[in-house]
Amino acid sequence: MAHILIIDDDPVIRLLLRRTLEKLGHTISLAADGIEGLTLIQGANPAPDLVICDWMMPHMDGLEVCRRLKADPELAAIFFILLTAKDKIADRIEGLDAGADDFLTKPIDMGEMMARIRAALRIRDLTRDLQLQKQLLESQLAEAAAYVQSLLPPPMTEPIQINAQFIPSMQLGGDCFDYYWLDPDYLVVYLLDASGHGIGAALLSISVLNMLRSQSLPDVNFYQPANVLEALNENFQMDKHGDRYFTIWYGVYNRVRRQLTYASAGHPPAILISEHANHELEVQRLKSSGMPIGMFPEAKFENSYQLVAPNSSLYIMSDGAYEIMQADETIWGLDKLVEVLKLSKTCKKRDLNSILNSIQSVNLLQNLEDDLSLIQINLD
CATH class of the missing domain: 3.60.40.10 (PPM-type phosphatase domain)
Structure with a gap:
């Protein structure tokens, strides 16, 4: 199960996604625009595992949310799904360049959404395993470096x-x-x-x-x-x-x-x-x-x-x-x-x-x- 943040200015979509995902056992947080969403992410401990964010929103659109999220080294590993009615290749390229990990096209197909979430969580688990291995390796390297320094x-x-x-x-x-x-x-x-x-x-x-x-x-x-x-x-x-x-x-x-x-x-x-x-x-x-x-x-x-x-x-x-x-x-x-x-x-x-x-x-x-x-x- 995962902690999923939904950022969308449409209350109907927020309600629909919340009910669907909570039935699957996920913990859901909601934000009505990009500014509120970023505030929730930065204040959460731990941070969400997954963000589903609408592209077109007032105050701050989904691309800007994605850019700011991916620019923060402590938050960049959060899987980011961009929710959009745009279906042109150029739009997807723009989203990927901003750092989006995946897309969901409106109107939302619930079966497709759940499959993409399952894929995202598999990637999350692999990322966590890699991070644990990296921490273990860094710890071992630190011990080795301390040993070398002790010999000088x-x-x-x-x-x-x-x-x-x-x-x-x-x-x-x-x-x-x-x-x-x-x-x-x-x-x-x-x-x-x-x-x-x-x-x-x-x-x-x-x-x-x-x-x-x-x-x-x-x-x-x-x-x-x-x-x-x-x-x-x-x-x-x-x-x-x-x-x-x-x-x-x-x-x-x-x-x-x-x-x-x-x-x-x-x-x-x-x-x-x-x-x-x-x-x-x-x-x-x-x-x-x-x-x-x-x-x-x-x-x-x-x-x-x-x-x-x-x-x-x-x-x-x-x-x-x-x-x-x-x-x-x-x-x-x-x-x-x-x-x-x-x-x-x-x-x-x-x-x-x-x-x-x-x-x-x-x-x-x-x-x-x-x-x-x-x-x-x-x-x-």
Whole structure:
């Protein structure tokens, strides 16, 4: 049975439909015009399952009622039957474009009306089932997202200051990162970006994180980034992992000698910004050749080395931090991000949130198109 709202300015039709449908066990509400009908819908808790609405009415016609109903995300799923004496194809097209789900033609054939109501209620039941499944899936994704977030490292304050942020484009993303001390002098930091989004990408990222954090890759020197990437490439070939690959930037910093050893597998360069004694900024893009992990079994990787000057900051990011579509349909780009990072260094604003606010102000969409991860390391 269902709660049905009848909107019609003809009291005879309202009475006829009410008596017919109440005999079938339905709960009936009545409205004499579109304004009254919308008021009833918006005030009802729960909302009606089905609306039968006349097209031609004073104050507000049925098309406008339908448009306003379908424009409200919380009410759009209500099945809307437009009652009309119009029978031209152009009229039906206009009604469908306004959001009507079905039509009843005057004079009303009661057998046809009951058949259309039965069909509408079947669709209602299917819609409810889909909504329940969607809610269940969203709940499971929320739990998975919370688990992924719990695996990411907290900020570090001593002896080196590190802050990081991860903003998934969906509820669950494919970025992941970590940083920890291999020993009191050597800090390891990496950021990886798995292809795609959702559960598959997240599972791949978590697998890599767990393997690196536990140092369970056999015969690997974790002080040597190239050695680590070669082992990852051997263990994560995409034909064995759902055709997914990932990019990664992996670095090891010796805080005593102030030397950074790093290697990259198809990942954006890290950005090292140093402020010299004359307050001049030096920007270096730390990149190295290397194919994404999982694409080619024979891929080779090489270590690169960088001495780090005092008063330097290192930024490691995923490409979602700068591959952002602007209003003119051009990509914001890495050069623009570097300017934001330089400004942050110049203004002495070491708050990562201020940098993220600048990045997100460029994005005009409700959500990011890609996952955004950014690590800020102050190597003072």
